[in-house]
Amino acid sequence: MFLTNPTFAVNLFMMELVPRIKEIVRSVLDQHYRFSMESESVLVNETKPEFTGDYTVVLFSISKTLKLNPDTLGKELGETMMKDNPGLFEGFNVIKGFLNLVIADRILTDFLKSRYEDPAYGLRPANGRRVMVEYSSPNTNKPLHLGHLRNNFLGWSVASLYRANGYDIIKTCIANDRGIHICKSMLAWKLFANGATPESTGIKGDHFVGDYYVMFGTALKYEVALLEAGGMSREAAEKEAPLMKAAQQMLVDWEAGDPETIALWKKMNSWVYAGFDITYRRIGSDFDRVFYESETYLLGKDLVEEGLRKHVFYRKDDGSVWIDLREDGLDEKIVQRSDGTAVYMTQDIGLVVKKYEQYHMDRSIYVVADEQNYHFKVLKLICQKLQLPSAAGIFHLSYGLVELPSGRMKTREGNVVDADDIIDEMNRIAEGHTNELGKVDDFTKEERIELYDTIGLGALKFFLLRVDPKKRMVFNPDESIDFHGFTGAFVQYSYARVRSILRKEAPGKNDIDQVLPLFPLEKAMILTLEKYAGLLHTACQEMNPSLVANYAFGLAKTFNSFYVEHSVGRAESEHKKQLRIRICRLTSTVLRSSMGILGIRVPERM
């Protein structure tokens, strides 16, 4: 670690502020108190607004171990830190167990000078490590809904976070393109469509196929009702219904490679993919590699053999293969059916191996809803027990469902917010607002359409990404997504404002060393900008784009306050003007960069 190696001490001056403060505290404690701790575990917070200072060292745990009065420790620590690091701190104060540090203005203007022109500010150089992110993973029997959008935005954005932190990223998607659910829509099409196609009806392919899936459900319900009226139990009726039996037969035919069934399957899937492509292109989801379940569902059988040899699995009398995870606090889990076919889990293990053989990634992230927490817990455990080299890198990025005020969305019950619909609606609202304000009346038609999409889709992405992924969230279709306050449009508007200034003012050669002292909002702006690199690092470690959204909003908010308080064009002095132009330059870079990581474009004007 260069942090603790004195030959690299010069690096301290290039470090970001918070790690730098932590390292200073660690070093002072080490040298003056013979107390050693990791610099990482020094607790440094932003100082609360009601106290004087920028960053605060929390001393309680240290003073406790050293058996010193926190006040005494704080004063000694503060004085030594000031003395050892001339120019870094302007002052300090100790209140209870808190050591509040005031960062010297000069440090901040130096930071600004060195970084304001850097378009890659905050990003890290390549580190040679590779991360795979699997996301989206749709079923090919129905169109995408709002929940899929959360998944897509999250996966895409987490991948971007890794890239920003220097990782080589591979985005993958597994299309769930086979199985009984696919057969249901195929069967319904055969029975009810009379040869209709997306082309003949003008309906987008994924919606077209989804309609037949719903139709199957409706028809099945009718059949079940008839059978129930005839005295059959519901459970039996659902099994015995002719439609259900036909669907099951179709699956058997599919697995047997029946040419007619395969041809229909290919045709209908191609319609769905054509529909998905439109939506994916629209929302900016892209993949380096798509896996198809139809190609992977037989994978994993040799691993079953291997598991049996290693006594990780065992075979029951009927031939089915199991793993006993009761010692790990879980249950017994089947990994191969008695007829020798693979189950979901087996395929997934097979795919783990296949992916690893091909890409040798250090980490493999699965963006999958939290309903599957148990599944992924088991998957990782099995891979570990099989001693697969890829096991350690498996990580389930579990996210909460998007719910309606009435509860969970269910395609079969029709209470879903369709992805295409909500995007259209957002664009319409963006169009309405834009035209009402009339600020871009000189735009061409194409420019306008692009702007509506930037704002509408941006609002939707921001809405879904600003919440901690792990948490469930509620979407109320009756209240349209906002364009004021903590929203994508707010950040975009702030960006357009900075750009508007930068179209008029360019940085001159004046140095900015004579602008001290900084006004509070100037200082707040630079401090916020300085945090960006550290924030990207944390957000990546936690795989949490909501931290980026919160940061971007905070920066935009501080900028708007700064904007109102301090004029750039009519600054009090040329030096102040140059300082503020540089603040604007870096703000523009960071707003664009942070929104970019969320997959949100920023407009020059709006």
Next chain:
RNA sequence: GGCCCCGUAGCUCAAUUGAAUAGAGCAUUUGACUACGGAUCAAAAGGUUUCAGGUUUGAAUCCUGACGGGGUCACCA
């Protein structure tokens, strides 16, 4: 029922993983365009962090219990 997750302002969400007087946005109320863009800014009001105990110098955060909500326990995926 077993196991897992959640409960914070009227609503939607934060809280640097145990730290100072729990913060934002929306909605409500008030003020600000002869100022680089008012999709903005400044301010007010809004909280017994579901409840009851416990640990701690310090608890929304950790522990126990209750209540409420969700998920999962398939030879489905």
